[in-house]
Amino acid sequence: MTSIDLSEDPLALDRQVCFALSVASRSVIAIYRPLLEPFGLTHPQYLVLLALWERSPRSVRDLGQTLRAEPATLSPLLKRLEALGYVSRQRSASDERALAVSLTAKGRRLRREAEKIPYRVVERLGMEVAELEQLHAVLTRVIEATR
Amino acid sequence: MTSIDLSEDPLALDRQVCFALSVASRSVIAIYRPLLEPFGLTHPQYLVLLALWERSPRSVRDLGQTLRAEPATLSPLLKRLEALGYVSRQRSASDERALAVSLTAKGRRLRREAEKIPYRVVERLGMEVAELEQLHAVLTRVIEATR
DNA sequence: GTCTAATAGTTAGTGTACTAATTGATAGGG
DNA sequence: CCCTATCAATTAGTACACTAACTATTAGAC
Numbered sequence: 001m002t003s004i005d006l007s008e009d010p011l012a013l014d015r016q017v018c019f020a021l022s023v024a025s026r027s028v029i030a031i032y033r034p035l036l037e038p039f040g041l042t043h044p045q046y047l048v049l050l051a052l053w054e055r056s057p058r059s060v061r062d063l064g065q066t067l068r069a070e071p072a073t074l075s076p077l078l079k080r081l082e083a084l085g086y087v088s089r090q091r092s093a094s095d096e097r098a099l100a101v102s103l104t105a106k107g108r109r110l111r112r113e114a115e116k117i118p119y120r121v122v123e124r125l126g127m128e129v130a131e132l133e134q135l136h137a138v139l140t141r142v143i144e145a146t147r
Numbered sequence: 148m149t150s151i152d153l154s155e156d157p158l159a160l161d162r163q164v165c166f167a168l169s170v171a172s173r174s175v176i177a178i179y180r181p182l183l184e185p186f187g188l189t190h191p192q193y194l195v196l197l198a199l200w201e202r203s204p205r206s207v208r209d210l211g212q213t214l215r216a217e218p219a220t221l222s223p224l225l226k227r228l229e230a231l232g233y234v235s236r237q238r239s240a241s242d243e244r245a246l247a248v249s250l251t252a253k254g255r256r257l258r259r260e261a262e263k264i265p266y267r268v269v270e271r272l273g274m275e276v277a278e279l280e281q282l283h284a285v286l287t288r289v290i291e292a293t294r
Numbered sequence: 295g296t297c298t299a300a301t302a303g304t305t306a307g308t309g310t311a312c313t314a315a316t317t318g319a320t321a322g323g324g
Numbered sequence: 325c326c327c328t329a330t331c332a333a334t335t336a337g338t339a340c341a342c343t344a345a346c347t348a349t350t351a352g353a354c
Contacts (some may be wrong), residue, residue, distance in 0.1 A: 021168070027290055095349075135289065136167050139171045142272070189309065191309085
C-alpha cells in the first residue's frame with residue numbers, strides 16, 4: 001500500500017486525495033459513456049433515472065436531495081430527459097410550486113436494458129467486487145464527513 | 148462495513164460506486180472552495196499550480212498528461228490563471244507549437260500560503276490520516292484499472 | 295382575511311469537461 | 325528540397341456544477 005507521508009511535501013500532486021478522487025470519478029464516468037451513448041444519456045441523467053426507477057413521480061427537490069444536486073443543475077437536465085422521452089414534467093396538483101417528474105413508458109422500459117450496465121462496468125474495471133465494496137464504504141464515510 | 152449484494156438490485160442508487168465517487172469528489176472539492184476563494188482560484192486551477200510548483204515551465208501537453216485533463220480544458224483555464232497573474236504563457240523557443248507555461252513570482256509566492264490548505268482540509272474532514280491513505284490507495288487502483 | 299416569510303423551480307453567468315474541427319509548426323520520406 | 329503526416333494548442337458546441345437573482349405559490353402570524 002502506498003504510504004502518504006504528510007510530514008514531507010503536503011502539496012505533492014500524487015498525494016492529494018482530492019486529485020485522485022476527481023480523476024477516479026471522471027475515469028469511471030468515462031467507462032459509462034459508451035454504454036449510455038446508445039440511449040442518448042449522460043451519466044448525471046442516468047443517475048436521475050436510477051432515482052426514478054426507485055420511485056416515481058418525484059419532485060425536483062426530492063431528486064436534488066437524493067442525488068445531492070442543485071435544482072439549478074436538475075432543471076435543464078430534466079428538460080433534456082423529457083426531450084428524450086424518458087420522463088414527463090408537470091406541476092403537482094396539490095402544490096403548484098412543485099414539479100412532478102414521472103417516468104414515461106419508454107423510461108420504464110429502459111430499466112431492463114440498463115440492468116446490464118453495472119455488470120459491464122465491473123467487468124471493464126476488472127476489480128474484485130470486495131474491493132469495490134470497500135471503496136464504496138470508504139466513500140460513504142467521506143461523504144458523511146463532508147456534511 | 149456496508150455490504151453490496153450485487154445479486155439483488157444492481158441498479159439501486161445507494162450501491163452505485165459511480166454515484167458515491169461523483170458525490171465524494173464534488174463534496175471534497177466543496178471543502179477546498181472557501182479555502183481557495185481568497186486567492187481567486189478554482190480547484191482545477193489549484194491542481195495546475197500543484198503541478199507547476201513541482202516543475203516549471205511545463206507545456207500544455209505535459210500538464211494534460213500529469214493532470215489527466217484535455218488540452219481543450221486546460222487552454223482557457225491557463226488563460227484565466229494568467230489573467231490572475233499566477234502564470235505566464237509564451238511559445239517555446241525550440242518548438243513554436245508548444246506553449247511554455249511558467250510560474251510568475253506571484254505564483255511562486257502563493258506556494259507558502261497554499262501549504263496550509265491540505266491540513267485544513269484534513270482537519271475539516273475529521274477523518275484519520277490512515278483512512279485517507281487507504282482511500283488514496285484504492286482510488287489509485289481504480290484509476291489504474293480504467294486505463 | 296391579509297401581509298409577509300418561506301418554499302419550489304427557473305434563469306443567468308462563470309468555470310470546468312468532453313468531442314470534434316481547425317490552425318500553425320515540425321519532421322520524415324521521397 | 326518539398327510534401328504530407330503528425331503534432332501542439334486553440335476554438336466551437338454541448339452538458340454539467342455552482343452561486344446568485346428572480347418568479348410564482350403556499351403557509352403562518354396577526
